[in-house]
Amino acid sequence: MGKTNWKTRAVTAAVMTGLMGFAAHAQDDMSKQDKQSMEHGKAVGEAAGKRVQYVGKLAVFNNRQIQLARLAEEKASDPRVKEFATKLREDHEKSQESLRTWAQNKKMEVSALSDSNITSENQMGTGGSGVQQGYQEKMKGSGEKLGKAIDKTNEEVAKLQAKEGPEFDKAFLTRIAEDQKKGKEVLKEGRKEYKNDATFLALLSDTERVVSGNETQAKELEKQMKK
Incomplete structure (x- = not known):
């Protein structure tokens, strides 16, 4: 039995050595221009994956605020808190819609921007092998991260409820x-990160002003509750 295993390993090693030699030969045959094109494609794909992940993170943030705000609209006992919750919801619904429109214009599919909580990884259209490879490598595990973020939001909502x-x-x-x-x-x-994208930068700046205002208002209301 041991000899059989040894023979199997020997044959496998020989085959693998042959394959590795073939791959090395193929790599040598690849022109410098082809290699540069592949590396450039991978960099483009990685950048696209990074952008999709960032947009997803922002979309999850908006969804979280919308869910919490809706809960407060139902449960808050103080009219000022209810009013603030409505403003918070409307602000983040507007931000989410702007983000969704921008993503659609860029032909970008981000699951966190859908109307339902989808936890599958985002997809990218076909492209050069380098682009697709770079994108897929960057997107590994993104679905799991999104699922964890959604679970955390659900936990916070349950605690407040x-x-x-x-x-x-x-x-x-x-x-x-x-x-x-x-x-x-x-x-x-x-x-x-995206200071050279004027449209996206304007979207982020608008959202940041709204978020800063809501942070200030939440803190002020919190102080009034303690009096």
Whole structure:
């Protein structure tokens, strides 16, 4: 039995050695121009994957605020908190719609921008082998990350849902103030990374102004609740 295994391993090793030699020969035959084209294509694909991941992160942030705001519209006991929740929802629905329109114009499919919570990985149209390879490598595990982000939002919603009255109001405002602060960091990241894309930069800047305003309002309301 041991000899058979040894023979199998020997044959496999010989085949693999032959294949590796063939691949090395094929690589040698690839022209310098072909190699450069492949590397450029991979860089383009990686950049596209990075952009899709960033847009997905921003879309998840918007969805999270919309869900929390809808809950507060139903459960908040203080009229000021209800009013703020409505403004928060409308702001992030507008931001999400702008992001969705921009993505559609770019022929970009981002699952987090769909009306339902889809956790599958985003797809990219066909392109050069280098482009597709770079994109697929960059997108590995993105579906799992998106699913975890959605699960975290659902957990936060469930926690808030268990609270009632003033306790709910305070917890909601605290949650939103913290979220808006994190959202500003995500937006700053995007403005730095995509500063050469005027349309996208304007979208991010508009959203950042709204997020900053909502963070300030949430903190102010939170202070008033403590008095």
